[in-house]
Amino acid sequence: MLDRIKEVIDEVTTATVGTKEDLENFRLKYISRKGILNDLFEQFKTVANEQKRAVGQELNKLKNFTEQKFKDFSEEVENASDDSANSRKFDLTLPVAPNFAGTVHPLTLTRQKVLEVFARMGFSHEDGPEVETDWYNFTALNFPENHPAREMQDTFFVEKKAVQKDDVLLRTHTSNVQVRLMERKKPPIRSIMIGRVYRNEAISARAHCQFHQIEGLYVDKNVSFKNLKDTLYHFAKEMFGKDTKIRLRPSYFPFTEPSAEIDVTCFICGGSGCNICKHSGWVEIAGSGMVDPNVLLNSGIDPEEYTGFAFGMGVERITMLRYGINDLRLFFENDVRFLRQFEGA
Incomplete structure (x- = not known):
């Protein structure tokens, strides 16, 4: 099981996310109820008692690493969508609007x-x-x-x-x-x-x-x-x-x-x-x-x-x-x- 955990760490490390759809696919594959992490924790129940300590430590590291990776991907996607919205909202090539001075009542x-x-x-x-x-x-x-x-x-x-x-x-x-x-x-x-x-x-x-x-x-x-x-x-x-x-x-x-x-x-x-x-x-x-x-x-x-x-x-x-x-x-x-x-x- 330690080999499987190492394979998943390598997958998460090399994973890339560019859109909200990619982000959702990452969540479904790794941290959802039917994802790989949940399957690994189910398998952990069958691990021999003398191996539980070592396997449990590695499994928890994988869980923390994957959740942090998902959080980082979420921020990247959110920032990318904000930049895209701003670029659509403001056209920097337009001429500057004139400023009109206010009047005193x-x-x-x-x-x-x-x-x-x-x-x-x-x-x-x-x-x-x-x-x-x-x-x-x-x-x-x-x-x-x-x-x-x-x-x-x-x-x-x-x-x-x-x-x-x-x-x-x-x-x-x-x-x-x-x-x-x-x-x-x-x-x-x-x-x-x-x-x-x-x-x-x-x-x-x-x-x-x-x-x-x-x-x-x-x-x-x-x-x-x-x-x-x-x-x-x-x-x-x-x-x-x-x-x-x-x-x-x-x-x-x-x-x-x-x-x-x-x-x-x-x-x-x-x-x-x-x-x-x-x-x-x-x-x-x-x-x-x-x-x-x-x-x-x-x-x-x-x-x-x-x-x-x-x-x-x-x-x-x-x-x-x-x-x-x-x-x-x-x-x-x-x-x-x-x-x-x-x-x-």
């Missing part, structure tokens, strides 16, 4: 411009959570308990709790970052907050359930309404052109007093009147005002020592004015035809 362009303008005025950039509690989104900002903004038709609530100020919701403005900033940092504070906000509104060309908001906050000793006006005037000229003018209209916001809406001269018609400005010559861009003393108190700042101003505007609104876009939904559709218009902008 128009909202990102506006965001970068805004941060650049306010950075030159000494404003830092702050960020905060989009999932917020009622305290930071409403109560600390002087919203009355019965204010309409707290209702389900205006706010996306994540979790309603027994105590109203503990309700969890999607923030409706980035003013929550102002409160958090004033809690952890003492004046002087001069910061810009930009981020995504959510309101339960029907989606249309002029409204969306999610959008981006810019808010600014300046708190220090002797901050006046004139400081607010000068800041926004400088921003408008930097953002829309040196000939831009602004006007302030009295308004109301729970967290500022006095409050004002900010309009800029329509840069499409130069103030003469067009569809963009509804023939008024003015376009609204922001709401603003002096920080209400109650907001300062809620944030741990003494309103007898410090005053401040705040303002807020929509990134989408500014972007629509900058680029003459008339449908807000275009910002969220990822239409390549729309986005490619901003190449190099």
